[in-house]
Amino acid sequence: MTWVILTGRQSDIDPYASPHKIITTRDYLTHPSLFRGVRPKIINLSNNVGYQSRGYYASLLAGSRGHKVIPTVETMIDLSEKKLYEHALPELEVALNRCRKDIGGEFPSRVAVFFGIGPSKAWNGFARLLFDWFRAPALEVSIKDGGEWASIRKIGFLPLARMSDEEEKAFLESLERYTSREWRDSKERTPARYTFATLINPQEELSPSSISSLKYWARIAEKMGVEVEPITRKDLAKLANYDALFIRETTSISNHTYRFARRAQQEGMPVIDDPLSMIRCTNKVYLNELMTFNKVPVPPTVTIAGIADLEPAAQALGFPLVLKIPDSAFSRGVKKASNLEELKALATAWLEDSDLIIAQKYIPTQFDWRVGVLGGEPLFAVQYLMAKKHWQIVNHDRGGKPDQGGVKAFTLKETPKIVIDTAVKAARCIGDGLYGVDLKETADGVYVIEVNDNPDLDHGYEDSGEKDEVWVKLTQWFLDRLERTGR
Numbered sequence: 001m002t003w004v005i006l007t008g009r010q011s012d013i014d015p016y017a018s019p020h021k022i023i024t025t026r027d028y029l030t031h032p033s034l035f036r037g038v039r040p041k042i043i044n045l046s047n048n049v050g051y052q053s054r055g056y057y058a059s060l061l062a063g064s065r066g067h068k069v070i071p072t073v074e075t076m077i078d079l080s081e082k083k084l085y086e087h088a089l090p091e092l093e094v095a096l097n098r099c100r101k102d103i104g105g106e107f108p109s110r111v112a113v114f115f116g117i118g119p120s121k122a123w124n125g126f127a128r129l130l131f132d133w134f135r136a137p138a139l140e141v142s143i144k145d146g147g148e149w150a151s152i153r154k155i156g157f158l159p160l161a162r163m164s165d166e167e168e169k170a171f172l173e174s175l176e177r178y179t180s181r182e183w184r185d186s187k188e189r190t191p192a193r194y195t196f197a198t199l200i201n202p203q204e205e206l207s208p209s210s211i212s213s214l215k216y217w218a219r220i221a222e223k224m225g226v227e228v229e230p231i232t233r234k235d236l237a238k239l240a241n242y243d244a245l246f247i248r249e250t251t252s253i254s255n256h257t258y259r260f261a262r263r264a265q266q267e268g269m270p271v272i273d274d275p276l277s278m279i280r281c282t283n284k285v286y287l288n289e290l291m292t293f294n295k296v297p298v299p300p301t302v303t304i305a306g307i308a309d310l311e312p313a314a315q316a317l318g319f320p321l322v323l324k325i326p327d328s329a330f331s332r333g334v335k336k337a338s339n340l341e342e343l344k345a346l347a348t349a350w351l352e353d354s355d356l357i358i359a360q361k362y363i364p365t366q367f368d369w370r371v372g373v374l375g376g377e378p379l380f381a382v383q384y385l386m387a388k389k390h391w392q393i394v395n396h397d398r399g400g401k402p403d404q405g406g407v408k409a410f411t412l413k414e415t416p417k418i419v420i421d422t423a424v425k426a427a428r429c430i431g432d433g434l435y436g437v438d439l440k441e442t443a444d445g446v447y448v449i450e451v452n453d454n455p456d457l458d459h460g461y462e463d464s465g466e467k468d469e470v471w472v473k474l475t476q477w478f479l480d481r482l483e484r485t486g487r
Contacts, residue, residue, distance in 0.1 A: 002040040003179050004028075004067075006058050008047045012160045017172050020179060025054040029061060039193055041241055042069035043137055043175070047159035049076045068241055071136040071157070079134060079156060088133045089152055095126040096143070097150055107145040112158055112167050114138050114174035116237050130155070131237040138163070138171055178238070193225035194482060197242035199260055200230050201249045209248045213459040220471040224479065239263050244478045245271040251278050251454040253327070270481040272434045273453040280430050281453035285326045285356050291448055296426045299440075299447050300361040306351065310343055313359045319343075320362045325350055336362060363447060367408070369439040371415070371423035372455055372462060372470075375432055375477050378424055380462045380470050381415040383408040384438075409464030422446050434474070 003020040006028055007013050015022055025046050028034065042062045046055025049071065056076055062069035078084050100107070102122035111119060116131030118124050130139060140158035144151045163171060198214055201207060209217075211230075218228035228246075231238065233256040239245065245264040251257040251273055258278055264271035273281075280286060291298045299322075302313040314321065323346050325333035333350075337343040343359075350357050366386060372379035385406040412420065423437035426448045436455025440447045456462060463470040 002035070002038055004035070004040045004042050005175075006042060006044045006046060006055075007160070008045075008055070012045065012047070018175060018179075025058040028058055029054060032061075032065065035065075035067070037193075039195075039243070040067055041179075041195075042067050043179075044069055044071060045137060045160055047161050049157055051077070051080065068243075070241070071134070075134050075136055076157075079136070082154060085134070085155060092126070092129060092133065093150070093152055095129045096152065099123055099126050100150070107143045107150045109143055109145075111141050111143065112138065112163075112170075113141065114171045115178040117170075117174045117177070119170065128234070128237060135237060135240060137175070194243040194479070195227045195229060195241075196221070196244045196246060196478060197231045197235075197239060198228055199245065199247045199249055199257065200232060202232075204249060206250065207248060208250065208454050209457050210459075213457065214248060216459040217471045217474070220468055221475045224472070224475050226475055226479070233260075236260060236263060239269075240267050242269070243482055244269050246474075246478075247271070247273050247454065249454075251282065253278060253282055268485065270478050272477075274431065274433055277431045277433050277435070277453040281435070281451050283326045284324050284358055284450060287450060288358060290429050291426060291451075294425070294429045296429065297422065297445060297447050298360075299363055299449070302359045304347060304351075304357050304359055305355065307344065307348065310347055311340070314340055314343060317359055317361045322360045322362050323347065323350070324358050324360065326354055326356060326358070363440050363442060365440045365442065368449065369415075369419050369423070369437075369441060369446075370455065370462075371420060371437045371439065372434065372457070373424055373427035373437060374434045374473060375480075376424065376428050378412050378415075378420050379434070379473060380457075380466050381410045381412055381420065382462055382465070383410070407461045407464075409461065411465040414465070416441065416446075418446050422448060426451050434477075 005013070005018060005020050005022045006025045007022060008025060010024055013022060025044070042058070044055060044059050044062075046053070046058060049055035049059070056073060059069045059071060059076065060073045063072070096107070099122055111123065113123070113127045113130050115137060116128045118127035130141070134155065136157060138158040140156050142153040144153050160168065200211065200214065202211065214228065214230070221228050229242070236256070236259065239260065245260065247257055247260060249257050258275060261271055261273060261275045261278060265275055280290070285303060288298060288301050288303075300317055302309070302316055304310065304313055320336050320338045321343070323335050323337055323343065327333070335346050337346055347357060367383040369381065370384050371381050385408065419439055419441060423439060426437050427435040430451055430453070433453070434455065436452040438449040438452065440449060457470070
């Protein structure tokens with residue numbers, strides 16, 4: 001990622017204080033051909049960002065040149081008058097007052113926040129929220145502390161010229177943290193056209209992609225003019241600095257992955273997984289109805305809304321049968337019931353948390369097909385083998401770590417055509433993103449078990465059949481959408 005810092009005067013900041021290119025707003029405004037062919041990220045540190053000032057025009061024209069910039073002119077206008085940002089104050093004041101205990105008493109009359117970082121750890125909850133509302137390098141908040149409740153008098157930009165020596169030091173440290181990258185190569189490289197954010201959780205036990213696999217993708221994407229950078233759940237406020245988002249954490253409507261997807265969509269960024277795909281794929285009741293409506297073959301299924309539905313379900317499906325919670329991942333919330341007593345015990349517990357659950361006919365196989373579908377076209381095909389002495393590909397019932405079966409890769413040409421065609425038909429019912437379609441192949445035909453919005457994609461496993469073409473197509477999916485929208 002190419003960062004460029006704009007200042008009102010060359011002397012506003014020590015040129016050796018940052019590794020990034022520093023130029024004046026005048027030079028940026030009067031040389032529109034600067035950075036042609038490159039898409040830099042602009043940090044506008046102009047001392048004057050008032051309407052029609054040089055600082056204002058620098059952010060305005062950055063947008064027309066296809067450059068990402070903070071602050072944007074929208075932020076400049078929002079912070080120009082209190083009445084334009086007062087809608088944000090209730091939430092911000094709640095966050096501010098939560099800090100009182102950690103701060104240790106009274107609030108100061110003024111606090112400086114740099115790139116969402118406060119003067120101490122105690123401030124960081126408020127500081128991150130402030131930066132989420134108003135993405136600006138340096139903000140100054142005036143506070144009125146009434147003892148029981150502190151209110152915000154004013155929020156404004158804090159120019160370099162008004163920073164104390166201590167604040168300037170903290171600002172430069174925050175700047176370095178904000179622009180630093182985990183996957184940076186020591187060698188010089190050609191500036192990227194685009195930068196993709198990849199949302200990860202390094203501590204996740206069953207993440208959809210390993211860190212090593214994402215680094216492998218980053219090397220392929222670099223050859224296509226794309227830089228891939230990791231972000232974590234703490235980086236929501238930084239998301240707008242990127243051109244696209246690839247979510248590589250297990251998704252859920254109830255956690256931060258959905259908020260990231262929604263924010264990316266609001267910013268007009270291509271995103272995998274998009275919010276609608278999350279909603280559709282994470283609910284097995286919806287998936288079953290959608291597949292049935294679109295004539296995609298699924299196992300015989302009964303929706304259960306109460307205990308009274310259990311005996312009819314057992315009569316229709318026979319034993320053993322499979323019981324599923326609507327919202328689950330990695331074989332969690334999927335259990336086999338061998339008789340009516342087991343069915344009643346499972347259903348009674350699960351119906352306390354969900355008004356609907358589903359029961360499906362048990363179809364034993366030695367493996368499940370997983371077909372990756374991207375943009376409505378097949379991407380990869382593998383067989384996930386059942387975990388040892390278990391009926392699922394992941395066994396969560398063993399002590400310790402989950403036990404997973406093996407993976408056997410196939411080229412798309414080697415995969416039965418009916419498996420590919422059925423998977424593609426199922427995925428197209430969901431959307432245009434990346435999906436992992438699980439299917440069972442039997443003597444009676446092929447059945448779709450589920451469609452995953454957040455499928456595993458690891459180097460040496462899912463890409464073994466189609467090799468690097470998997471990662472090239474993934475990168476191209478994002479590029480096609482960026483170039484279509486002119487971002």
